[in-house]
Amino acid sequence: MILDSKIPDGPLEEKWDRHRFNLKLVNPANKRKHRVIVVGTGLAGASAAASLGELGYDVLSFCFQDSARRAHSIAAQGGINAAKNYRNDGDSVFRLFYDTVKGGDYRSREANVHRLAAVSVNIIDQCVAQGVPFAREYGGLLDNRSFGGAQVSRTFYARGQTGQQLLLGAYGALMRQVHAKKVKLYTRHEMLDLVVIDGKARGIITRDLVTGALERWIADAVCLATGGYGNVFFLSTNAKNCNVTAAYRAYRRGAYFANPCFTQIHPTCIPVSGDHQSKLTLMSESLRNDGRVWVPKNKGDQRSPRDVPESERDYYLERRYPSFGNLVPRDVASRNAKAQCDEGKGVGPGGYGVYLDFSDAIERDSLATIQAKYGNLFDMYEEITGENAYHVPMRIYPAVHYTMGGLWVDYNLMGTIPGLFVLGEANFSDHGANRLGASALMQGLADGYFILPYTIGGYIASQSGLGGQTTQHEAFAEAESAVRERAEKLLSVNGKRTVDSFHRQLGKLMWEYCGMSRTRGGLEHLLKEIPGLRAEFWENVTVQGSPGEFNQCLERAGRVADFLEFAELMATDALSREESCGGHFREEHQTEDGEAKRDDENFCHVSAWAFKGVGVTPELHKEPLTFENVKLTQRSYK
Amino acid sequence: MKFTLKVWRQPARDKPGRFETHEVSDVSPDTSFLEMLDILNNRLEGESKSPIVFDSDCREGICGACSIVINGRAHGDGEGTTTCQLYMRNFKDGETLVLEPFRARAFPVLKDLVVDRSAFDRIIQAGGYVSVNTGAPQDANALPVPKVNADLAMDAAQCIGCGACVAACKNASAMLFVGAKVSHLALLPQGAVERERRVLSMIEQMEAEGFGNCTNEYECEAQCPKQISVSNIARLNREFYRAKARE
Known part of the structure; x- marks a missing residue:
C-alpha cells in the first residue's frame, strides 16, 4: 500500500494557507458538542488541549504525572528555533526549512518541514504574550544565540531552562481552560488502550494510578502527545516514566509506526558509573567548543589522565576530521567515541567513556573565562561524578535522548486510523533521520498551538459525530477486559526476576545491537534474542501488589512488556533499512571515510509498519519522499 | 556504603x-x-x-x-x-x-512517600497565567522589557512546583510558591492587565486549600531546590495590598 500523505497542491510556501482555506470549519456553536481526548501534557499535548479548549471543544486531557506541569518537555535546556531573523544575519523561513531538511539527512517531508518553519515565528509571539521570560538584551528586546552548529542565531532561550518556561506557559494556558471548565484534566491517569469503532479512533481506556480503577472515555477524536520511546534502551536522558505504551497500543490497534529505528544519540552525556544507574544526564554540547576529546593511545591504560604524556594521547576527532575537529555533528562524534571504547581505549569505570579535556582552554583563556562560560555544567558534573573537571578531564559518553520515529501521520497529523491524531515527539513527521538542536520544542508547540487546532476541525466537520455511540459499545468492553486481563496476568506470574532487571537486559541488548551503529548480523542476533527475553519475562517476572491500588510495580511492568514487543519492531526496521542516514548507521553502508552513506535510489521513503501479531514480522508500507525544493547532497566534515 | x-x-x-x-x-x-x-x-x-x-x-x-x-x-x-x-x-x-x-x-x-499536590494546580487555575488565546498576538519584540525585570521574572519563574516550601514551613504556607508566580507575571508588561485580579484570586484559592500564612521563618527559601528568594513573598504582600487598595 502506498501511503497518502495528503500534501496539498501548489507551491511550497502556499500549501499551508491553501490547505487551511480548504479545510471544513466546525460551527462555533457546535464545537462544544464535539469531544476531543488529548493524552499527554507536554509541550504538544498541553498546547493542543489549551488551544482546543479556547476554540470551544469539549476537551478531556490526561497525563500519568501528578500534575500537567511535569512532562519531560520540561527538561529541555538549550532553546527553541524560530525564523524571526531578529539578528539580521540572513535567516528566513526558507533557510530554517532547508537546514531542517538537510539536518534530517533528507528523510523528512518537505511540506511538513516548511510549515513548521513558517509557524515557528508565531510560536515566539505566542509564548512572549503568555509571559514566558525569554532572555533579553539591555535594550529590552529578545536575545538569540546560535545553537547546534547553525550558521545563524535563531535560537530563543530562557537561561538553561527553555523547555521548562515554554511548558509552564502551555501549562498556564491549559490551567486557564480547566478553570473555565472547557478542559477536564485527569492527572495520574495512564492510557492503556485505544478504542477503535468501525475503523475510527473513538476513545481510550485509562487506569487511575491511585485507585487502580479502569475507566472508559469516548470522543470524536483522540490525540496522542505521548512523547518518544528512548527508554527502550533503559538508560537514556528521558525521564524515568517516559514510555511507548500509548503509541504502541495504538499501533497494535492498527496505526502504522514510521521509522522506529531513527533514534538520536547525544555525544556529551555523563558516562554510566555502575549497574545502579537509573538514567543518564545530558551536558550541553557547547562544551565541545572548548574541550578537546581524547583517549589514551594504548589499550587498557589505567593511569590517571594527568600522567598520560601528550605523545601517548589520541585526539581522535582532531586527527580524523582536521577541519571540524571536536565540533563534528552529534552522530559522528557519538560513533567515534563508541569505536574508541570498543577498541578497548575507553576510560573510567567499565571503559565506557572518553576524555573531554579543558586544560588547554584554561591555559589559553584563563580559568575565570572557562568558569564564566561553563560554570554551571562543571558544577553539575561534579555533583554527579564527584570529580572536579577543572583539574581532571571530564569523562563523557553518548546517550540516547530523542526518537525521530513515531506513529505515522499525514499532513493533518492524522494517523492511519481515522480520528487518531499524533503530535510532538510521538509522531514521525518533521525531523527525518536526525533532529537538529532546539527543534524539538519548536515542533511540539507548532503541532499543538498552530496545526492540530485547524486540521482536527477539518476532520470533525467531515464526520457526523458519535452517532449515538457510548462507552457501552462492545469495543470498549473488549478493550477494557483486555487491559484488565493483562494486568492480572502480570500479577500472577509470580516469578523470580524484577521488572527492572528485564528492562536493563533489554536496554543493554538494544544499545549493543540497535544503538549507535548497527550491522545485519547484530540485528539478526537481536531479533533472535528479544522473543526469548519476552518469553522469559512472561514466565519469570515478579510484580507485587494488586491491580486495585497505587501500584508502581504494575505500572512499570506494563510499560516494559510493551517495550519488549516494540524493541522487535525497531530492530526489524533497522534491519530493513539497508542504508545509513542520520542517526541510523549501518556499518555495511559507509563511505570510504567511515561516514553515513545514504541510498537515495532505494530508501528515499518513510517506512511505516503495520502490526500483524506479537512475534510476527510486521508489514511494511512505504511513503515515497520527493524533494522539489532541496537538492540531496552527501554530508562531509573532513 | x-x-x-x-x-x-x-x-x-x-x-x-x-x-x-x-x-x-x-x-x-x-x-x-x-x-x-x-x-x-x-x-x-x-x-x-x-x-x-x-x-x-x-x-x-x-x-x-x-x-x-x-x-x-x-x-x-x-x-x-x-x-x-x-x-x-x-x-x-x-x-x-x-x-x-x-x-x-x-x-x-x-x-507511602507520595502526596497529592493538586492544590498547587488549583491555585494556578485561579489566575497564574496571562489570559491570551492562541492566535496571532503582536510581534514578540513589540513590547520591550527591561533586562533587569526579565531577569527577576525568570528568577521567580524557575519554581518547579515541588512543594518543598510548604513541607519546610511550620505553618505549611504556600506563599513562596504563590509569590513566585505572582512576581513572575507582575514583573512583565504582559502580566500587567490582570495584575490585581490575579493576586486576589490566587490568594483566595491558597487560603481555601488550607495552606497557612507566612511568619517570616525563611525555611522555604532555605529548602527550596531552586533557591527562590523570600523577596517574592514580600512582593506578593505588596501586590495583595495594592490590589486591595484599588478594589
Whole structure:
C-alpha cells in the first residue's frame, strides 16, 4: 500500500494557507458538542488541549504525572528555533526549512518541514504574550544565540531552562481552560488502550494510578502527545516514566509506526558509573567548543589522565576530521567515541567513556573565562561524578535522548486510523533521520498551538459525530477486559526476576545491537534474542501488589512488556533499512571515510509498519519522499 | 556504603501509617539517593514484599515530581538540589536516614512517600497565567522589557512546583510558591492587565486549600531546590495590598 500523505497542491510556501482555506470549519456553536481526548501534557499535548479548549471543544486531557506541569518537555535546556531573523544575519523561513531538511539527512517531508518553519515565528509571539521570560538584551528586546552548529542565531532561550518556561506557559494556558471548565484534566491517569469503532479512533481506556480503577472515555477524536520511546534502551536522558505504551497500543490497534529505528544519540552525556544507574544526564554540547576529546593511545591504560604524556594521547576527532575537529555533528562524534571504547581505549569505570579535556582552554583563556562560560555544567558534573573537571578531564559518553520515529501521520497529523491524531515527539513527521538542536520544542508547540487546532476541525466537520455511540459499545468492553486481563496476568506470574532487571537486559541488548551503529548480523542476533527475553519475562517476572491500588510495580511492568514487543519492531526496521542516514548507521553502508552513506535510489521513503501479531514480522508500507525544493547532497566534515 | 532507612509506610490516604526500618548495604558512593531506593525496591520485589512508593520522573532536578523529607529537611541537606540530585557520597557511611512524605494538611498522603499536590494546580487555575488565546498576538519584540525585570521574572519563574516550601514551613504556607508566580507575571508588561485580579484570586484559592500564612521563618527559601528568594513573598504582600487598595 502506498501511503497518502495528503500534501496539498501548489507551491511550497502556499500549501499551508491553501490547505487551511480548504479545510471544513466546525460551527462555533457546535464545537462544544464535539469531544476531543488529548493524552499527554507536554509541550504538544498541553498546547493542543489549551488551544482546543479556547476554540470551544469539549476537551478531556490526561497525563500519568501528578500534575500537567511535569512532562519531560520540561527538561529541555538549550532553546527553541524560530525564523524571526531578529539578528539580521540572513535567516528566513526558507533557510530554517532547508537546514531542517538537510539536518534530517533528507528523510523528512518537505511540506511538513516548511510549515513548521513558517509557524515557528508565531510560536515566539505566542509564548512572549503568555509571559514566558525569554532572555533579553539591555535594550529590552529578545536575545538569540546560535545553537547546534547553525550558521545563524535563531535560537530563543530562557537561561538553561527553555523547555521548562515554554511548558509552564502551555501549562498556564491549559490551567486557564480547566478553570473555565472547557478542559477536564485527569492527572495520574495512564492510557492503556485505544478504542477503535468501525475503523475510527473513538476513545481510550485509562487506569487511575491511585485507585487502580479502569475507566472508559469516548470522543470524536483522540490525540496522542505521548512523547518518544528512548527508554527502550533503559538508560537514556528521558525521564524515568517516559514510555511507548500509548503509541504502541495504538499501533497494535492498527496505526502504522514510521521509522522506529531513527533514534538520536547525544555525544556529551555523563558516562554510566555502575549497574545502579537509573538514567543518564545530558551536558550541553557547547562544551565541545572548548574541550578537546581524547583517549589514551594504548589499550587498557589505567593511569590517571594527568600522567598520560601528550605523545601517548589520541585526539581522535582532531586527527580524523582536521577541519571540524571536536565540533563534528552529534552522530559522528557519538560513533567515534563508541569505536574508541570498543577498541578497548575507553576510560573510567567499565571503559565506557572518553576524555573531554579543558586544560588547554584554561591555559589559553584563563580559568575565570572557562568558569564564566561553563560554570554551571562543571558544577553539575561534579555533583554527579564527584570529580572536579577543572583539574581532571571530564569523562563523557553518548546517550540516547530523542526518537525521530513515531506513529505515522499525514499532513493533518492524522494517523492511519481515522480520528487518531499524533503530535510532538510521538509522531514521525518533521525531523527525518536526525533532529537538529532546539527543534524539538519548536515542533511540539507548532503541532499543538498552530496545526492540530485547524486540521482536527477539518476532520470533525467531515464526520457526523458519535452517532449515538457510548462507552457501552462492545469495543470498549473488549478493550477494557483486555487491559484488565493483562494486568492480572502480570500479577500472577509470580516469578523470580524484577521488572527492572528485564528492562536493563533489554536496554543493554538494544544499545549493543540497535544503538549507535548497527550491522545485519547484530540485528539478526537481536531479533533472535528479544522473543526469548519476552518469553522469559512472561514466565519469570515478579510484580507485587494488586491491580486495585497505587501500584508502581504494575505500572512499570506494563510499560516494559510493551517495550519488549516494540524493541522487535525497531530492530526489524533497522534491519530493513539497508542504508545509513542520520542517526541510523549501518556499518555495511559507509563511505570510504567511515561516514553515513545514504541510498537515495532505494530508501528515499518513510517506512511505516503495520502490526500483524506479537512475534510476527510486521508489514511494511512505504511513503515515497520527493524533494522539489532541496537538492540531496552527501554530508562531509573532513 | 551502608545505611539504615526509616521509611514512612502508609497503604492509602485514609489508612494509618508507620515507620518501617530497612538496611541497605554495598551502596556505591556514586549512587543517587533515588537509585539507592530503586536498589532497595528491587530487593523487596525479589523478596515478594511491597516496594516503597515515591514520586520521581526526570531525575535531573527540573520536573518537580520527587518530594521526600530526609532527616527533617525537604529534599534533604543539599543546597539548591532536589531529592533526585542527592548522591550517597554526600551522606555518612552507616548513617540512619529518616524518610517522610511532604507533610501538610493541603497535601494529603496518597501512599507511602507520595502526596497529592493538586492544590498547587488549583491555585494556578485561579489566575497564574496571562489570559491570551492562541492566535496571532503582536510581534514578540513589540513590547520591550527591561533586562533587569526579565531577569527577576525568570528568577521567580524557575519554581518547579515541588512543594518543598510548604513541607519546610511550620505553618505549611504556600506563599513562596504563590509569590513566585505572582512576581513572575507582575514583573512583565504582559502580566500587567490582570495584575490585581490575579493576586486576589490566587490568594483566595491558597487560603481555601488550607495552606497557612507566612511568619517570616525563611525555611522555604532555605529548602527550596531552586533557591527562590523570600523577596517574592514580600512582593506578593505588596501586590495583595495594592490590589486591595484599588478594589
